Amino acid sequence: MLHDVSSIAEQVRGGDLAAADVIERALSVISTQNGAINAFTTVTAERARRRAREIDALVAAGKDPGPLAGVPFAAKDLFDIAGVVTIAGSRVLAANAAADRDAAAIRALERAGAVLVGALNMEEFAYGFLTDNAHYGRTCNPHDLTRTAGGSSGGSGAAVAAGMVPLALGTDTNGSIRIPASFCGVVGMKPTFGRVDRAGMVPLAPSQDHVGWIGSSVSDVALAWRALSGEADIGKQLSEVVVGEATGYFAERMTPAARAALSAACAQFPRRRAVEIPAPDAARAAAYAITSSEASALRLDDLRRSPDLFDPATRYRFLAGALLPAAWYIKAKQFQRWFRGQLERLFEDVDVLLLPASPMLAPRFGEETIEIDGHTYPVRPTIGRFTQPISSAGLPIVCLPVPGVAALPIGVQLVGRPNSESLVLAVARQLERALAGAQA
Amino acid sequence: MIGDRQQLERWLEGAAAAVNLDIAAPHREPVVAQLELNLALIRPLLDFDIPATDASE
Numbered sequence: 393m394l395h396d397v398s399s400i401a402e403q404v405r406g407g408d409l410a411a412a413d414v415i416e417r418a419l420s421v422i423s424t425q426n427g428a429i430n431a432f433t434t435v436t437a438e439r440a441r442r443r444a445r446e447i448d449a450l451v452a453a454g455k456d457p458g459p460l461a462g463v464p465f466a467a468k469d470l471f472d473i474a475g476v477v478t479i480a481g482s483r484v485l486a487a488n489a490a491a492d493r494d495a496a497a498i499r500a501l502e503r504a505g506a507v508l509v510g511a512l513n514m515e516e517f518a519y520g521f522l523t524d525n526a527h528y529g530r531t532c533n534p535h536d537l538t539r540t541a542g543g544s545s546g547g548s549g550a551a552v553a554a555g556m557v558p559l560a561l562g563t564d565t566n567g568s569i570r571i572p573a574s575f576c577g578v579v580g581m582k583p584t585f586g587r588v589d590r591a592g593m594v595p596l597a598p599s600q601d602h603v604g605w606i607g608s609s610v611s612d613v614a615l616a617w618r619a620l621s622g623e624a625d626i627g628k629q630l631s632e633v634v635v636g637e638a639t640g641y642f643a644e645r646m647t648p649a650a651r652a653a654l655s656a657a658c659a660q661f662p663r664r665r666a667v668e669i670p671a672p673d674a675a676r677a678a679a680y681a682i683t684s685s686e687a688s689a690l691r692l693d694d695l696r697r698s699p700d701l702f703d704p705a706t707r708y709r710f711l712a713g714a715l716l717p718a719a720w721y722i723k724a725k726q727f728q729r730w731f732r733g734q735l736e737r738l739f740e741d742v743d744v745l746l747l748p749a750s751p752m753l754a755p756r757f758g759e760e761t762i763e764i765d766g767h768t769y770p771v772r773p774t775i776g777r778f779t780q781p782i783s784s785a786g787l788p789i790v791c792l793p794v795p796g797v798a799a800l801p802i803g804v805q806l807v808g809r810p811n812s813e814s815l816v817l818a819v820a821r822q823l824e825r826a827l828a829g830a831q832a
Numbered sequence: 833m834i835g836d837r838q839q840l841e842r843w844l845e846g847a848a849a850a851v852n853l854d855i856a857a858p859h860r861e862p863v864v865a866q867l868e869l870n871l872a873l874i875r876p877l878l879d880f881d882i883p884a885t886d887a888s889e
Contacts, residue, residue, distance in 0.1 A: 671880055674876045677874045680870075699855075699859060708865070714851055715843065715844060726882055727877060727882055
């Protein structure tokens, strides 16, 4: 198991630990673990070794190697990596030329001293929550290999949970960072829409795609945020925070484990206020319509030329999405604008919203239905019940695990007003501590 | 009312022609099923009246 982001960076910066040794350790863990988990699609070992030597040379020369010095990280396989074909989980792109430069998010992390060690498996074109990829295999949950790591950034969640890397880039359009974080027991962060440069990535739905990342603790994802944004940490006690406890839709249709996680997290906040998120069913429908329409429009030429190259699990969503009436998409965009305004108004009364993340523990591969409160629901569309409705609002969200409520991990979401990442992270850090204390 | 089988098939025919998409025979049934699912998933949006002042902002 690798150290956490903060301690690696601190030791490498201080000359107490060689970046080259950290990278060798990461490559060794990947080599040992990846066969069973299938988180990585490409390992960029030589590039990582070269970069680690550069970091060590900077330290030896007394220069600043950056706040993430020597931290190994990997990127979902839709971010361009110079010299590697960006496959985005698909055979459709497999014959493309290799990328000639790194994606902006990779460059930003490497400027901060982090070291890229490879690309991570995902759902085809980031379209789904299971990472059961027909072309590149399924990514297994490190806590139980018979279960999904979640998706679409399944490789990102699994790689961090298995200790292969302490930090992994992902993207989130409808929950694709938050679901793997919840299922794998790690921390996922999705900053405000547009705050992280998306250049050099394969989009799914451009008006909802967010770049974010997964780490093993709130401190780790916060350090990455500080390195990328330049924002300072802020301190906040839970007693100073008014948390919005969502009623109605966001308190219904979840398994006992999800309900226990939400209750345990909620109990840590002395100041709570019930809030009702307006029109959640329509919000989810709008996010779905926008994703469906934009994703299919981007792939229309591929659908005309070679539909058989698509993963059967996504092919029919792409084909049907191409047939969506324009009037529905326009209504979804109108709704998105209205909904964003409604959510922002909620933050006049509360500092953050606390919501469930996944309505269930990670399902087993092949599990088609789930029982909740005596009713049977299809697994695939149920997974995103709590992440998808708020996706189109573009708010900053941290998903963190609630330990000790079930045999497998499950998380909750903390949602903030636009551009309040530092506040959301400060609250998440305190909540993480309080939950650990409550468990002990 | 969109939703019955024949309507879904007509939807597929018309919309696919409009975007110049040739949906081969083996794919037609799953696409129709997906259209039906899409309609169910998007229905809450179609049934929702966005407050006029906000929608026109």
